[in-house]
Amino acid sequence: MTDIVMEARNVYKNYGKLEAVRNVSMQIRKGDIKLIFGPSGSGKSTFLRCMAMLTMPDKGEIYLGEQCLTKPGVDLNKARARIGFVFQHIYLFRHLTALGNVELALRQVLKLPKEEARARALAALKEVKVTECMNKYPNQMSGGQQQRIGIARAIARNPDIILLDEPTSALDPELTGEVIDTLRDLAKEGTTMLIVSHEMPFAREVAEEMIFYDEGSIVETGTPVHFFNGPHSERAKKFMTRIINRTTRE
Numbered sequence: 001m002t003d004i005v006m007e008a009r010n011v012y013k014n015y016g017k018l019e020a021v022r023n024v025s026m027q028i029r030k031g032d033i034k035l036i037f038g039p040s041g042s043g044k045s046t047f048l049r050c051m052a053m054l055t056m057p058d059k060g061e062i063y064l065g066e067q068c069l070t071k072p073g074v075d076l077n078k079a080r081a082r083i084g085f086v087f088q089h090i091y092l093f094r095h096l097t098a099l100g101n102v103e104l105a106l107r108q109v110l111k112l113p114k115e116e117a118r119a120r121a122l123a124a125l126k127e128v129k130v131t132e133c134m135n136k137y138p139n140q141m142s143g144g145q146q147q148r149i150g151i152a153r154a155i156a157r158n159p160d161i162i163l164l165d166e167p168t169s170a171l172d173p174e175l176t177g178e179v180i181d182t183l184r185d186l187a188k189e190g191t192t193m194l195i196v197s198h199e200m201p202f203a204r205e206v207a208e209e210m211i212f213y214d215e216g217s218i219v220e221t222g223t224p225v226h227f228f229n230g231p232h233s234e235r236a237k238k239f240m241t242r243i244i245n246r247t248t249r250e
Contacts (some may be wrong), residue, residue, distance in 0.1 A: 038214045081110060088170060092146055128155075143172065144177075162186070
């Protein structure tokens with residue numbers, strides 16, 4: 001049995017002449033925490049969506065365990081149930097409470113009985129420390145609380161992996177810490193995660209591997225120590241200098 005949870009093999013995705021993903025390969029093993037970073041518009045989010053099969057690659061293969069998701073005839077709805085996805089923008093159903101938002105996929109996708117779905121949803125809300133919001137609607141919660149509901153929705157299904165697309169970018173700086181603390185807790189529990197983020201303090205503390213992505217491809221990979229002490233490529237050096245200087249000013 002392999003411990004590879006998810007894998008991309010030579011993945012491509014173009015939008016006209018724009019190569020958002022160009023020959024990208026990656027393996028994610030059980031318990032890995034990998035963080036993708038790089039300039040805006042470089043294709044990071046597109047690659048993450050390809051991994052979740054929310055965006056279909058033009059070429060290449062995506063594997064979830066030993067199952068090839070890009071193979072014709074695959075039940076993608078069933079496969080996606082094993083992948084937690086946290087969006088950059090907070091997509092909660094406005095007409096449902098926090099509890100209702102987390103319960104919905106458990107009942108409609110996993111077809112769990114009402115009592116079991118309720119129990120798992122409550123456990124997920126407790127895990128991300130927002131049980132006080134269980135009966136509140138999204139417009140009654142802060143952005144940080146809403147994003148934690150989004151994370152609870154992802155983890156409630158007990159997925160093989162959680163993909164997070166810049167989970168703090170839509171938040172005010174004072175609310176970012178709430179979400180980062182939640183991700184730290186998940187990391188301590190050994191949750192397998194692939195994260196697109198520019199949160200460098202979080203990357204330094206939690207990520208086992210950082211992946212610098214630019215112009216549709218992986219430029220350089222390494223540990224946080226590698227990137228903070230001196231990446232090899234000029235593009236990564238310039239980017240790290242800019243982002244560290246900006247973080248220092250803030």
